[in-house]
Amino acid sequence: MDATLLTQYALAGLVIGAIYCLMAVGITFIYSVMRMINWAMGEFYMIGGYVQYLLIADWLGPDRWYLALPLAIAGVGALGMVVQRVLLRPMFAGGIERLDEYATIVTISLTVLFRNLAVVIFGPYQFSPRDYAPPVQLGPLPVNGSRFVAFLGAAALLGLFAWVVRRTWFGLAIRSVAQNRVGALCAGIDLSRIDMLAFGIGVALAGAAGALLAPVFLVYPQSGALSTVKGFEIIVIGGLGSLGGSIVGGLLLGLVESLGSVLISPAFRDVYGFGLLVLILALRPTGLWGERAREA
Amino acid sequence: MLWVDGVVAGYHEGIDVLRGVTLRVEARRVTAVIGPNGAGKSTLLRVVFGLLAPRRGRVVFDGHDIQELPPDTRKRRGIGYVPQGTSTFPQMTVEETLRVGGWTIRHDRARLRDRIAHVYDLFPVLAQLRRVRAGVLSGGQLRMLAIAKELVVMPSLPLVDEPTAGLAPRIADDVYRLLERARELGIAVMLVDQNIAEAVALADHVCVMALGRVQRAGPRESVAADLRILVQEALIGTGG
Numbered sequence: 001m002d003a004t005l006l007t008q009y010a011l012a013g014l015v016i017g018a019i020y021c022l023m024a025v026g027i028t029f030i031y032s033v034m035r036m037i038n039w040a041m042g043e044f045y046m047i048g049g050y051v052q053y054l055l056i057a058d059w060l061g062p063d064r065w066y067l068a069l070p071l072a073i074a075g076v077g078a079l080g081m082v083v084q085r086v087l088l089r090p091m092f093a094g095g096i097e098r099l100d101e102y103a104t105i106v107t108i109s110l111t112v113l114f115r116n117l118a119v120v121i122f123g124p125y126q127f128s129p130r131d132y133a134p135p136v137q138l139g140p141l142p143v144n145g146s147r148f149v150a151f152l153g154a155a156a157l158l159g160l161f162a163w164v165v166r167r168t169w170f171g172l173a174i175r176s177v178a179q180n181r182v183g184a185l186c187a188g189i190d191l192s193r194i195d196m197l198a199f200g201i202g203v204a205l206a207g208a209a210g211a212l213l214a215p216v217f218l219v220y221p222q223s224g225a226l227s228t229v230k231g232f233e234i235i236v237i238g239g240l241g242s243l244g245g246s247i248v249g250g251l252l253l254g255l256v257e258s259l260g261s262v263l264i265s266p267a268f269r270d271v272y273g274f275g276l277l278v279l280i281l282a283l284r285p286t287g288l289w290g291e292r293a294r295e296a
Numbered sequence: 297m298l299w300v301d302g303v304v305a306g307y308h309e310g311i312d313v314l315r316g317v318t319l320r321v322e323a324r325r326v327t328a329v330i331g332p333n334g335a336g337k338s339t340l341l342r343v344v345f346g347l348l349a350p351r352r353g354r355v356v357f358d359g360h361d362i363q364e365l366p367p368d369t370r371k372r373r374g375i376g377y378v379p380q381g382t383s384t385f386p387q388m389t390v391e392e393t394l395r396v397g398g399w400t401i402r403h404d405r406a407r408l409r410d411r412i413a414h415v416y417d418l419f420p421v422l423a424q425l426r427r428v429r430a431g432v433l434s435g436g437q438l439r440m441l442a443i444a445k446e447l448v449v450m451p452s453l454p455l456v457d458e459p460t461a462g463l464a465p466r467i468a469d470d471v472y473r474l475l476e477r478a479r480e481l482g483i484a485v486m487l488v489d490q491n492i493a494e495a496v497a498l499a500d501h502v503c504v505m506a507l508g509r510v511q512r513a514g515p516r517e518s519v520a521a522d523l524r525i526l527v528q529e530a531l532i533g534t535g536g
Contacts, residue, residue, distance in 0.1 A: 169402050176385050176396045183383035185347065186446060188371030188400040 008141050009262045010255060015147045016216070018154040020211045024234035025161065025228055028204035032178040032241050033198040036091070036103035041231055042224025043114035044203040045162035048076045048210030049219035050122065056129040056214075065132035069153055069211055073223020077200040078206025083110065084199035089192060111224070118221035126218040150212035157208055158247065161201075165243075174198060206231075226270065233273050237280050239287030248288060252276065297323040298344065298453055303353035305343050312351070313339045315508035321453065321501075326478060326485045328499035330492050335505040337488040338380060341455045342363055344486070345377040346370050356407045357453070372400050376451030380458040383442045386431035390422050390441060393430055397445035408448075415444050436467035443474065444480075450483065472498055496520055 023045060030038045055068035087110070091102045134144030165171040176184040177194050185191055209227070210219075217223065234253050238245025253273045260272030280287065298321040304506045306312040314337045320344055326460045329337050342348040344355055346367040355363040362370055367377075384393055394415060416423035419440055425433065430441060439459060446454060456475065460468035472494055478485045489495035496516060503513040504523075512519055 109442065169399075172392065172396060173399065179385035179387055180383060181384055181443075182347075182379055183445075184396070185367050186345075186371075186377045186379065187396045187398075188368045188449070189396070190366065190368045192366075236399050 004140060006259075006262070009258050011141060011143065012147070013139070013255040014251055015143075015151040015254070015259065016213075017251040018151050018158075019110065019212050019250075020230055020234055020253055021158060021247045021250030022154055022205045022209040022212075023231035024238065024250050025158065025243060026209075027231045028201040028238075028241055028243060028246045030199055030202035030206070033174060033202075034088075034103075034127055034195050036088075037107070038199070038202065039104065039107040040110035040224075041203065041206045041226065042226070042228030043111050044076050044080060044224070045210035045213075045227045046118060046219070046221065046224035047079065047114065048072050048207030049217075049223060050118065050127075050210075050212040051075050051207070052211035052214040053129045054128045054218045056132065057127070062130055062132050065129075069208065072211035073157075073204045073208045076210075077204030080084025080199035080203035081196050083203075084196045088199065089195070093150075111228075113169040115221050115224070119259065122222060124219070126220040128218050129215050131215055146215040150216065153208070153212050157205065161205070162243070168171055170197075184295075233277050236277055236287055239289040242287070242289035245289035297321060297358060298486070299354075300340070300344065301354040301356065303340075303343055303350045303355065305339060305348055305350040305353075307339075307348070313508055314343065314350070316353070317505070317508070317510055319503050319510050319513055321484055321486050323452075323484050324479065324482055325500040326475065326487060326498055327501040327503060328487045328489060328495040329503045329505060330489060330495055331492055331505035331511070333490075334507075336508045338457050339375065340505070341379075341457050341488055343487065345375060349369055368400075371449070371451075374452035376444050376446040376449075376454035378443055378454060378456045378459065380461060382429045382438065384438055384445065387429060389427050389429055390433075391426045393441055393445050394422075394448050397448035400449050411448050411450075415447055418447065419444050420476075436463050436470070439463060439467075439471060443471070450481070453484045453486060454478070455486045455488075458490060459487070460489070460491060460494070468494070494514040494525070496523065 023041060027038065027041050030036065051072040055071055056062050057064055060067055087106050088103060091106075095293070097182050131144065131146045133149045135145050136143045136148045165174060173184065173189050173194055176187065176189060177191060177198075181191060184194075206227075210223075230253065233251035234246055237252060238249030253276065256272045256276050257269050261269050264272075297421075300319050303314050304312050305314045310513045311486055317336070317340055319329075329340065331337055339348065343350050346362070346365060350363055353363070354361055357370070357373060357375065361374065365373075371377075385396065388396070391412075394412050395408070398411060401408050401411065421437065422441060422444055425437065430438065433441065443456075443459065459471050459475065463471065468491070475485060475487065475498055487495055487499065499516050501514065502516050502519040502523075504511045504519065
């Protein structure tokens, strides 16, 4: 196998990996702030894909594809905030006491609801928006335009996310809530508002992944199932609660899937990630950067 | 300034931790709430700050009913809360922690800068540790930081829960000296403490709680005399 082809596959893997990162960062972010796992993450991914498809195919037209992504992100984020406000906030009723299983039941029910709504509204069909961007030449390597846009979009969103969390007042409040809820409350931070915004941002990242991947993978009611699983694979590889771990884990998963496909067989594409997962679990059960002991 | 009126509260259905608590905290006075374990002292502070909603009764602060207000609103009205245990953030530097403490005045940059500088004047130790993460501070430094964080926005009524639990005696002394300075700053303090001797020595008013009720309250002199008996009664359980 020649080096150019291998590099091309590696690059393709990193492109997909960058988008997996969005999913994983969203899951770990929601977990860090609210200490709950959002099992419906893949369904927000699926909704992001549908919104992107509708915007490009019907509402905006393929010429204004650059508007579709921000609109899809905003739409999924807004839906997430409504879900948090209406369905998840009761979890925190009564101050700081909470029911852990509540979030699990609510978010698993949401996966069923959203999947079936998608079937009712759009039917069981598979959609795919047309490639909107022309192919790009990276050195000697031709890259599919939509994938290239997806990679840049994912990188830009992750950069923006990191900037908000590290450099802004809102990010400071988010970090304080993630590290000590009572401590944040003492400082006069409105926890229910931060929770709502954090949930919105977390699922918006999943929506962004769905929107960016819409031209690459297909959009259909069950499309979220596999992406949730992959999101959790990355979380286990990188370590729950670690943003850096999510990013390295996402890129690693994309790379392993892509190289496995070309070096072994494309039929087992989704198996390579699990292989990596089992390996990591055997060697480092807390993940690459997992929290060893929970603080506070 | 604070009037707790007939408050009944608890964490679980049918189990009341506070069983009709009535007490007053006067402005510019240190009020110590003492009593045995399980008397409901910490729960009382949680109700005053809004972490726990009372089942019955009122909490009146500066003439307004506040029992329906969320904690962040109470903070803006001037109630501060330094809970038992950690209320700091392990991954944040001292400076970042104080900025979180200044959350409610974040839009007034000049004031925030002044207030943080003022807090560093009060706690010179923290000024040297500005860039150090809270996670590596000692227990005493952490407690200082927890208190300092709530002083960035100067509360008119800080609620302080067990400020010296688990601290070495010398460091505990520092914390009490700091609480004494509340009078200079012109603020009231509501102090819950297991360390009865120190708390009473510091207080203007003493309130003795047992089994979810106030057994006795008044100026220090009137309560201090028969404090030993009161506490004994409370411990044996004949006080109720």
